[in-house]
Amino acid sequence: MKQSWWRSAYNQNHLVFKLGISILFVGFGFRLLLTQSPSVIPNLSDNNINTPVVDKNEKSIPSDFAESPKYSYQIHPKDDKSERCDIFDGEWIPNSVGAPYTNNSCRWIESNQNCMTNGRPDAEYLYWRWSPKDCELPRFDAKKFLETMRDKSWAFIGDSITRNHLQSFICVLSQVEDAIELFHDTDFKNRKWQFPSYNLTVSIIWSPFLAKADTFEDINHIPSAEIQLHVDVLDKTWTEQFHTWDYVLFSSGKWFVRTAIYYENNTILGCHGCQGKNHTDLGFNIAYQKVINNLFDFIMNSHRKSMIIYRTSTPDHFENGSWSNGGTCDRRVPAKEGEFELGILNKILREVELAEFAKAEAQASEKGKKLKLLDVMPLSLVRPDGHPGAYRYFYPFAKDKNAKVQYDCLHWCLPGPIDQWNDLLMKLVVDG
Known part of the structure; x- marks a missing residue:
């Protein structure tokens, strides 16, 4: 049958037959060439630093707040409208330069994130840099940034991760000119600085929900009662000042997974995690969606021509427990993309x-x-090594090497991986 077909094709058109055979042999030769080409692996020893190696026997990081199922999720959403380089899609590579400041050269680091001062014994987590796959990401140029932002005002609005980022931002800029604090409230959650030579002001506004909320917790963030969250009312702490800022960075997320009673039009709408209450459990995604929608509506209807930056939520890296029940984070090297899954929450x-x-x-x-x-989120997910862990406290194991200490696997050491959020920020607002 097959022979008859070939003979018929040959008899019908001898030229077509020869052409087909030629194409077949060319394709076969090309495929053979590709399969025999060696893979090129860069020699990391050329970087002249000790490159840490990931222990493949270590357990995967569990979900941030609960055990999470397996699923397929695209962590790098692609923008089909643009062919520009995606600076958020990349990997951490060895970097011998290290951090742009030290725990001694910046006086604005909170003690809970001052890992080196608190006695963290390793420093390898400082010697990596974020490298996008398809382009170069320049380091944050503090001098250029200050010149560009002359006579401008910035505000960082959100939770404690936002404050963590703000301190990194201030520390990098202070390597050119030390900031002067103009204001702080009684618990130092709302503060304002100035870089006098450039007339640049930078504010931090504590607003973990970005909306009106009453919260009840102790110094270790352990709640004593349900949060009362008004999903339809934005927090006037920042809305009343919004018209004064040229650049505003918003971020939220983590607080929404906490137990809360939701209000709309001053009436109980439902709740999240409120067991034993006679309320409909709506799930925190409903509240988050409503608040973020209201946030963007406010921005779109504002007459202020500010540049708005929205920072995505970040993961924590607690293992073998959570914040309040013995979770730890003892890893000392970045992970590879795909090694850790994004928790379901x-x-x-x-x-x-x-x-x-x-x-x-x-x-x-x-x-x-x-x-x-x-x-x-993408670059933070693979940095389980960058948290204070036990070193949120001053030399936690000085008296007892086996002391039980509450770990911080949510915030970031300063200096640390979070400093490179500023590289991304500069690319977006100055070089973008």
Whole structure:
């Protein structure tokens, strides 16, 4: 049968037959050439530093707040409208330069994140840099940034991770000119600095929900009662000052997974995790969606032509427990992409914020608003080595090497991986 077909094809058109055979042999030769080509692996020893190696026998990091199922999730959403390099899609590579400042050269680091002063014995976590796959990401140029931001005002609005980032931001800029503090409230959650030679002001506004909320917790963030969250009312702590800022960075997320009673129009709408209460458990995603939607509506309807940056939520890296029941984070090297999965609760937060940002971005282009996404989740997920851990305290094992200490696997050491969020920020607002 096969021979008859070939003979028929040959008899019908001898030229077509010869052409087909030629193409077949060319394709076979090309495939053979590719399969025999050796893979090129860069020699990391050329970097002249000791490159840490990931222990493949270590357990995967569990979900941030609960055990999470396996699933497939695209952590790098692609923008089909643009062929520009995605600075959020990359890997951490060895970097002998280290951090842009030290625990001694910046006086604005909170003690809980001052890992080196608190006695953290290793420093390898400082010698990595984020490298996008398809382009170069320049380091934050503090001098250029200050010149560009002359006579401008910045505000960082959000939770303790936002404050963590703000301190990194201030520390990097202070290597050119030390900031002068103009204001702080009684618990130092709302503060304002100035770089006098440039007339640049930078503020931090404590607003973990970005909305009106009453919270009840102790110094270790252990709640004593349900949070009362008004999902339809934004926090006036920042809304009343919004018109004064040229650049505003918003971020939220983590607080929404806590037990809370939700209000809308001053009436109980439902709750999240409120067992024993006669309320409908709506899930925190509903509250997060409503608040972020209201946030972007406020921005779109504002007459202020500020540049708005929305920072995505970040993971923690607790293992063998959580914040309040013995969780730890003892890893000392970055992970490879795909080694750790995004926890189910972080996945929900991420889906909400990316969807709401996409809607706002479409409106922003129509209304002439400047809106940027600072997507730090991908690069943060693979840095389990960058948290204070036990070194949120001053020399926690000085008296007892086996002391039981509460670990911080949520915030970031300063200096540390979070410093490179500023590289991304500069790319977005100055070089973008």
